[in-house]
Amino acid sequence: MARNTQVVADHNAPPVTRILAEFVANHPSRGWGDAVDHEAHRTFLNWLGCAVGASHHESVAAALAAVQMLQPAPQATVLGRAERVDMASAALVNGISSHTFDFDDTHLKTIIHPAGPVASALLALAEVTGASGRALIDALVLGIDVSCRVGNAMYPEHYDRGWHITGSTGTLGAAAACARLMGLDVERTQMALGIAASQPVGLREQFGSMTKPLHPGAAARAGLMSALMARHGYTASPRALEAPRGLMQVVSTKHDWREITDELGQRFEISFNAYKPFACGIVVHPGIDACAQLRARGVKPEDVERIELKVHSLVLELCGKKEPADGLQAKFSIYHGCAAGLMFGRAGEGEYADAVVTSEPMVALRRKVVATVDDAIREEQVDVTAVLRDGRREHVFIEHAIGSLQRPMSDADLEAKFHGQADEVLGEERVRALIEACWGVGAAPDLRTVVDRGRA
Amino acid sequence: MARNTQVVADHNAPPVTRILAEFVANHPSRGWGDAVDHEAHRTFLNWLGCAVGASHHESVAAALAAVQMLQPAPQATVLGRAERVDMASAALVNGISSHTFDFDDTHLKTIIHPAGPVASALLALAEVTGASGRALIDALVLGIDVSCRVGNAMYPEHYDRGWHITGSTGTLGAAAACARLMGLDVERTQMALGIAASQPVGLREQFGSMTKPLHPGAAARAGLMSALMARHGYTASPRALEAPRGLMQVVSTKHDWREITDELGQRFEISFNAYKPFACGIVVHPGIDACAQLRARGVKPEDVERIELKVHSLVLELCGKKEPADGLQAKFSIYHGCAAGLMFGRAGEGEYADAVVTSEPMVALRRKVVATVDDAIREEQVDVTAVLRDGRREHVFIEHAIGSLQRPMSDADLEAKFHGQADEVLGEERVRALIEACWGVGAAPDLRTVVDRGRA
Numbered sequence: 001m002a003r004n005t006q007v008v009a010d011h012n013a014p015p016v017t018r019i020l021a022e023f024v025a026n027h028p029s030r031g032w033g034d035a036v037d038h039e040a041h042r043t044f045l046n047w048l049g050c051a052v053g054a055s056h057h058e059s060v061a062a063a064l065a066a067v068q069m070l071q072p073a074p075q076a077t078v079l080g081r082a083e084r085v086d087m088a089s090a091a092l093v094n095g096i097s098s099h100t101f102d103f104d105d106t107h108l109k110t111i112i113h114p115a116g117p118v119a120s121a122l123l124a125l126a127e128v129t130g131a132s133g134r135a136l137i138d139a140l141v142l143g144i145d146v147s148c149r150v151g152n153a154m155y156p157e158h159y160d161r162g163w164h165i166t167g168s169t170g171t172l173g174a175a176a177a178c179a180r181l182m183g184l185d186v187e188r189t190q191m192a193l194g195i196a197a198s199q200p201v202g203l204r205e206q207f208g209s210m211t212k213p214l215h216p217g218a219a220a221r222a223g224l225m226s227a228l229m230a231r232h233g234y235t236a237s238p239r240a241l242e243a244p245r246g247l248m249q250v251v252s253t254k255h256d257w258r259e260i261t262d263e264l265g266q267r268f269e270i271s272f273n274a275y276k277p278f279a280c281g282i283v284v285h286p287g288i289d290a291c292a293q294l295r296a297r298g299v300k301p302e303d304v305e306r307i308e309l310k311v312h313s314l315v316l317e318l319c320g321k322k323e324p325a326d327g328l329q330a331k332f333s334i335y336h337g338c339a340a341g342l343m344f345g346r347a348g349e350g351e352y353a354d355a356v357v358t359s360e361p362m363v364a365l366r367r368k369v370v371a372t373v374d375d376a377i378r379e380e381q382v383d384v385t386a387v388l389r390d391g392r393r394e395h396v397f398i399e400h401a402i403g404s405l406q407r408p409m410s411d412a413d414l415e416a417k418f419h420g421q422a423d424e425v426l427g428e429e430r431v432r433a434l435i436e437a438c439w440g441v442g443a444a445p446d447l448r449t450v451v452d453r454g455r456a
Numbered sequence: 457m458a459r460n461t462q463v464v465a466d467h468n469a470p471p472v473t474r475i476l477a478e479f480v481a482n483h484p485s486r487g488w489g490d491a492v493d494h495e496a497h498r499t500f501l502n503w504l505g506c507a508v509g510a511s512h513h514e515s516v517a518a519a520l521a522a523v524q525m526l527q528p529a530p531q532a533t534v535l536g537r538a539e540r541v542d543m544a545s546a547a548l549v550n551g552i553s554s555h556t557f558d559f560d561d562t563h564l565k566t567i568i569h570p571a572g573p574v575a576s577a578l579l580a581l582a583e584v585t586g587a588s589g590r591a592l593i594d595a596l597v598l599g600i601d602v603s604c605r606v607g608n609a610m611y612p613e614h615y616d617r618g619w620h621i622t623g624s625t626g627t628l629g630a631a632a633a634c635a636r637l638m639g640l641d642v643e644r645t646q647m648a649l650g651i652a653a654s655q656p657v658g659l660r661e662q663f664g665s666m667t668k669p670l671h672p673g674a675a676a677r678a679g680l681m682s683a684l685m686a687r688h689g690y691t692a693s694p695r696a697l698e699a700p701r702g703l704m705q706v707v708s709t710k711h712d713w714r715e716i717t718d719e720l721g722q723r724f725e726i727s728f729n730a731y732k733p734f735a736c737g738i739v740v741h742p743g744i745d746a747c748a749q750l751r752a753r754g755v756k757p758e759d760v761e762r763i764e765l766k767v768h769s770l771v772l773e774l775c776g777k778k779e780p781a782d783g784l785q786a787k788f789s790i791y792h793g794c795a796a797g798l799m800f801g802r803a804g805e806g807e808y809a810d811a812v813v814t815s816e817p818m819v820a821l822r823r824k825v826v827a828t829v830d831d832a833i834r835e836e837q838v839d840v841t842a843v844l845r846d847g848r849r850e851h852v853f854i855e856h857a858i859g860s861l862q863r864p865m866s867d868a869d870l871e872a873k874f875h876g877q878a879d880e881v882l883g884e885e886r887v888r889a890l891i892e893a894c895w896g897v898g899a900a901p902d903l904r905t906v907v908d909r910g911r912a
Contacts, residue, residue: 061688063688063690065689069584069684070528070531070543072529072542089526162700194665195667195670197661198657198667199674201655202654205695205696205699205702209650209692210690210691211651211696222674228522229519232521232522233514234518234519234522235666236662236667239661240659244618244661245660246661247661249618
C-alpha cells in the first residue's frame with residue numbers, strides 16, 4: 001500500500017458549505033419524484049429493521065450501559081428495547097445497532113452506509129420535537145444527499161487512506177438533516193455543517209471491532225449536537241468544508257467539487273442506495289449469491305471437492321479471512337460467505353452466529369473454497385466454479401449480485417429481511433404493524449406510531 | 457502552501473496503543489518527582505481559572521443552551537456558572553470555556569493546549585465518581601503525557617496539514633486519563649484509547665470561530681465517553697493508533713514512534729507545559745513583556761514620541777493588524793499588544809475589551825508603535841526602543857518572554873492571572889479560596905471543595 005500524493009492547497013474551491021446550506025434550508029418539501037420518495041421510505045424501513053435486529057447485541061448493551069452513567073432523561077426511544085434515553089444518546093445507540101450486523105444500506109458509489117448517521121439522528125430529534133413524518137422524510141433525503149455528495153467528491157482517495165467514509169461524511173449528513181428538521185435558516189444550517197466538519201468519525205483499522213458500528217452512531221450524535229448548537233447561535237467557519245485547512249482538503253487529496261454542485265436538487269443520491277440481502281461486507285455478496293444459485297441447482301456441500309472463485313483484488317484485501325474464529329470475523333471472510341451460500345442459500349445474521357461459524361461442517365466446507373484474484377473481474381462480479389467429487393464442474397458467473405442497483409431487492413424482499421431480523425425481538429405481529437408504519441411515515445402527523453411499535 | 461508527501465504505510469510500527477495502555481494503567485501513583493507533581497497543580501489551576509474566566513462568554517451560553525435540550529441530569533459542575541449538567545456535557549462545556557479566550561496552557565513542543573481536553577473530562581468524572589484529588593492529579597499527568605507524546609510523534613506535519621492538534625490528540629489524552637481515574641485494567645485502557653482514536657476533533661480552518669474552543673470540549677467529551685464505553689466492555693482495534701489504517705498513519709505522514717516510547721515513565725511532557733501571561737497569540741508576548749518593563753522603569757505613555765520594534769517576520773505575518781476594530785482583531789495586533797503593555801503593564805482579557813481597544817488613548821498610543829522585521833531577531837526575541845519627547849531613548853532586549861519555559865510564570869503570577877480572570881465571575885474572596893483548593897488538590901479526599909468553590 002503506497003500512496004504518492006503531491007498535495008497543493010486549492011484556494012479556489014467553490015463555497016460548497018454555503019451551497020449545501022442553501023440547498024438543505026431552501027429545497028421544497030418533496031421536491032423530487034415519487035421514485036425518490038419511495039426510495040427514502042425503503043431506506044428508512046431497512047435502517048429501522050437493522051436497528052431493531054441488533055438491539056440486544058453486546059455492543060448495544062455496552063454502549064447503553066455507558067450512556068446510563070449519564071442518568072439520561074427518558075426523551076427518546078432506543079429501538080427494540082425498553083430503555084428511553086436523551087435524544088443525543090438515542091441517536092448514538094440506534095446508530096450503533098443499525099450498523100452492528102453490517103446489514104444496513106449502501107450508497108454503492110462510495111460504499112457509504114448513509115442511513116445510520118442520518119436516520120438515527122432524525123428519529124431521535126423528531127420524537128422529541130414532534131416533527132411530522134413528511135419533515136423527517138424530507139430531511140432524510142437531503143441529509144443523505146449531503147453525506148453522499150461530499151463522499152463522491154473525496155472517494156476513493158479518502159477511503160483508501162483509511163477513513164471509514166460512513167462516519168467521516170455521516171456527521172455532515174446528520175447535521176444537515178437535523179438542521180432541516182428544525183427549520184434552521186441558511187446561515188444556521190451553514191454553521192451546523194461547519195461545526196460538524198470538525199468532528200469526522202471513523203478509521204478502517206476498526207473494522208472487526210465494535211468501534212466500526214460506533215462510527216455511524218457517533219456521527220449521528222455529533223451531527224445532531226452540531227445542529228442544536230447552531231440553532232442556539234454557535235458559530236464555525238463558513239468555509240469549513242472547502243477551505244485549504246477545512247475538512248475536505250485535510251482528509252482527502254481528492255476533492256472534485258462538481259460532485260457536490262452538479263445537478264444539485266435534480267439528482268438525488270438516495271436513488272443510488274442499495275440494501276444488503278446478506279449480513280456482511282458488500283464485496284462478498286456476489287460470491288454468496290453465486291453459491292446460493294449453485295445450491296438452488298442442486299449442488300450439495302457433501303458433493304463438493306473444491307469451490308474455485310475468481311475475484312476482484314478488493315475482495316481478498318477486505319474480506320480475505322481464511323479461518324474466522326467467530327461471527328464478527330466471518331463477516332470479513334469470502335470463504336465463510338460462500339460456504340453459507342452453499343449450505344443455507346442465505347447469509348443473514350443467523351448464518352453468522354458464532355456457533356454456526358465454528359461448526360465442523362462449516363469449517364470443512366469453508367476450507368474447500370479457493371479464491372484467486374483475476375484482473376478481468378470487476379468489483380461487483382464473481383466467477384465461481386464448483387468442482388464436484390464426481391468430476392463435474394458447475395459454473396456461475398455473477399454480473400451483478402442480488403441487492404445491487406441492477407438487481408435491487410423488492411419491497412417484499414425488504415419486508416422479509418425486516419421480519420428475519422426483528423421478529424425475534426418484537427414478535428411477528430408487532431413487526432408487521434411496524435413495517436406498515438414505516439411505509440406510511442411520509443403521511444404521518446408525527447413519529448409516534450413508529451417509535452411506539454419500534455420499542456420493546 | 458505546497459505539501460509534497462510520499463506516503464508508504466508502515467507495517468512495522470511498535471504496538472504503541474498497548475504500550476501507552478500499560479503505562480497509563482500501571483504507572484505508580486505519584487511516580488515522578490516533586491517538580492512534575494507541582495507542574496500538574498499549576499496546569500490544573502491555570503486551566504480552571506481560564507474556564508471560570510470565560511464561563512459567561514456567548515460561546516459557552518450557546519453550547520449550554522444546546523445541552524439543555526437534552527434535559528441533562530444535574531451530575532456535574534459547569535465552572536463559573538450555576539447550572540449543573542451530566543458529566544459528559546460538563547466536560548464539553550468546561551472544555552469550551554477553558555479555551556475560549558485562548559489563554560490556557562501550551563505544550564510548547566507541539567503547541568498543544570493539553571489541559572482543556574484532559575482536565576475537563578477528569579473534573580467532571582471525578583465529581584461524579586468521588587475520586588480523590590491524588591487520583592485526579594495522577595490521571596492528569598498521565599493523560600497529558602499521552603496527548604503530548606502522540607503529538608510529538610506527528611508534529612509538525614499533522615498540524616501543518618490542517619489539524620488542530622489540541623483536539624485531535626486531546627481525545628486520546630482524555631480517554632487515557634478517565635480510564636486511569638476509573639482504575640481500568642490494561643486491556644480496557646487499550647480499548648478506551650482505541651475507541652477514542654476513531655474520534656479526532658478539530659481543523660485549523662475553524663480558528664477565529666467558536667468551533668476552535670469546541671475542539672478541546674468535544675475532545676474531552678469523546679474521551680470521557682470512550683473510557684465509559686470501554687469500562688462496560690466496548691471494544692476497538694488493539695492497534696488503533698499505530699496500524700496502517702489507524703489514527704496516526706491516517707492523519708499524519710510523520711510518525712516518529714520513539715517520541716512515544718523513549719523515556720516513557722521517566723520524562724513527563726507536562727514538564728514542558730507553559731502558561732500564557734497575555735491573552736493573545738504567543739508571538740506578541742515578547743513585545744508586551746518589553747513594553748511592560750519600560751512601564752516599570754517609569755516610561756509613561758504621554759512621554760513617548762515613538763516606540764521602535766525590531767521583530768521576527770512571523771510577528772507581522774501573524775499579528776500585523778495596525779488598526780484593530782475590536783478585541784478579537786486586537787489579539788492579532790503587535791501594535792495593540794505593545795500599547796497595552798506600556799499603558800497597563802499587562803494584557804489580560806480586560807485589556808482586550810472592545811471598549812479598551814477602541815478608546816482614544818489606546819488608539820493614539822498604538823499609532824506610535826513602529827515595527828520592522830529584522831533577520832537577526834529570533835521568533836522568541838524582540839528589540840524595543842522607546843524614543844521619548846525629551847530625546848531620551850530607553851532600550852529593552854527580550855531574549856525569552858515571561859511565560860516561556862526559560863522564564864516561567866511564578867506561582868504568584870499564576871494566582872494573579874487567575875484573579876484577573878475569575879474575580880469578576882465569583883468574587884475575590886471566593887476566588888482566593890478556590891485557588892487554595894487548587895493548590896491542595898493532590899492531598900484532597902475528593903474534588904468537592906474545588907467544584908463547590910468553582911461554581912456560581
